[in-house]
Amino acid sequence: MAFSEKPKKALFPLVLLFVLTAALLFFFRPCTFDLSQAHTLVIQSGTTGEKVEITNPQKIARIADQFVSLRFYRKTKAHSDGWSYSLSWYDAQGNEQGSLTILSPGEALWKDHYYTVRGGVVDTGLLEEWMEIN
Numbered sequence: 001m002a003f004s005e006k007p008k009k010a011l012f013p014l015v016l017l018f019v020l021t022a023a024l025l026f027f028f029r030p031c032t033f034d035l036s037q038a039h040t041l042v043i044q045s046g047t048t049g050e051k052v053e054i055t056n057p058q059k060i061a062r063i064a065d066q067f068v069s070l071r072f073y074r075k076t077k078a079h080s081d082g083w084s085y086s087l088s089w090y091d092a093q094g095n096e097q098g099s100l101t102i103l104s105p106g107e108a109l110w111k112d113h114y115y116t117v118r119g120g121v122v123d124t125g126l127l128e129e130w131m132e133i134n
Contacts (some may be wrong), residue, residue, distance in 0.1 A: 037091060037097065038060050038064065038089035038090065038091070038097060039055070039060075039090060039091050039092040040053060040054065040055050040060075040089065040090040040094075041053070041054040041055075041059070041060050041063060041087065041088070041089050041090075042054070042087070042088045042089075042090070043085055043086070043087055043127055043130060043131060044085065044086040044087075044088075045084075045085060045131055046082055046083040046084050046085055046086065046101075046102075047084075050131060052130060052131050054130065059130065060089075062126070063087075063126075066120075066122070066123055066126075067122075069119060069120060070117050070118070070119050070120050070121075070122065071117070071118045071119045072108060072110070072115035072116070072117055072118075073115060073116050073118060074113055074114070074115055075114050075115065075116050076114065077114060078103050078107055078109070078114045079104075079107060080103045080104045080107055082103070083101050083102065083103050083109070084102045084103065084104060084105075084124050084127075085101075085102045085124060085127045086099065086100070086101045086102070087099065087100045087101075087102070087127075088100075102122050102124065102127075105117070105121035105122050105123075105124050106121050106122075108122070
């Protein structure tokens with residue numbers, strides 16, 4: 001008994017719908033940034049280019065807590081020009097664990113994709129304060 005082409009054709013729209021739904025869910029899912037294992041945090045000012053290295057565990061935890069509370073949603077383009085701060089975090093061996101560019105308190109660039117912040121804003125005042133102290 002040969003299989004009919006009709007059932008195969010009927011399955012195609014269902015498979016296509018499943019693939020498109022999965023792609024959209026992946027694209028729009030929020031992401032967070034885990035800095036909890038960071039040993040060193042490097043902050044660079046987008047205005048001056050100055051870099052500051054933070055190794056104080058309490059300061060790193062303060063930034064980590066802020067990023068855990070925020071949700072970043074992918075979007076197609078940024079609403080701002082330039083950037084405020086760049087953050088890079090490293091493990092105890094000096095290996096980079098991740099990096100993030102803060103375009104504005106409500107926008108970020110991560111892995112060549114733009115993200116909007118929901119659930120608050122990035123506390124750039126805190127980053128500015130640490131740039132001045134160090």
